Amino acid sequence: MEYRIEKRTPTVSEFNSLRQLAGWPRFEESRAKKGLDNSLFSVCIMDQTNTLAGFGRIVGDGAIYLHISDVIVHPGHQRKGIGKMIMTELLAWADEAAGENTNIGLMCSKGREKFYAELGFIERPNENFGAGMIMIKR
Template sequence: MNISENGLTWQIYSDIRKYANMQEYQKKDIVEALKNTLYSVVIYENENPVAIGRVIGDGRIAFFIKDVVVHPSYRKKNIGKIVVNSLLDYIESVSCENPYIGLMAMPNTEEFYEEFGFIKRPNELFGAGMICVERKNDKFK
């Protein structure tokens, strides 16, 4: 296994995300998104990419961990931990003190992220995390 920093290509991104049943995007959208990625990792076994992850955000205060996916044949082998630790190491190297680090866990992966100190929301301190999956213009008038 070897780790490639900032070597995530649109093709690897598209191919690996399919293993997690994630939303598919057009090549042009992936290319643009990857241009704006702060940091990414690809884990290879020989020449084959088996896991990915990336960080997006403002590069100092706010960071969001995205697209952490491990090929099904390589799960439960600590590869996901290598990905997340690499992403968190990057964040620690560039962030201010006490940065905001967020993520949206896929179903049934919450316990995995709790090992790194992430907490479930809502709780007594924080409201529910929210996403907008479809914007309806009439709701914003």
């Protein structure tokens, strides 16, 4: 199957549908729209039927901190190189936006560490950094 790269933000419907298919929670429509609209850069991977096969985006301040977020591949399209396509586009954009010492971060799903390490990301904790922490509002 051939895939097409579209440098755009998905619709709220596309975003929530893909999240749900991946087993991730949906967001209320107005919150999803606000979050997507505030992305610095987004990329969609479309299949031959014009269905969203994968998505990823970058959020942050656009200069010092960039965070790769919501890298999601449709379960029916996994293991076909779509994650790599998404990350290639995101990192190309980050290379243009980032200056020296820009922090490009992400949080990956358990078991996906090797994929991101192959792209140059380092795991935490390590000798220089603590584990990092997150808080998910419930």
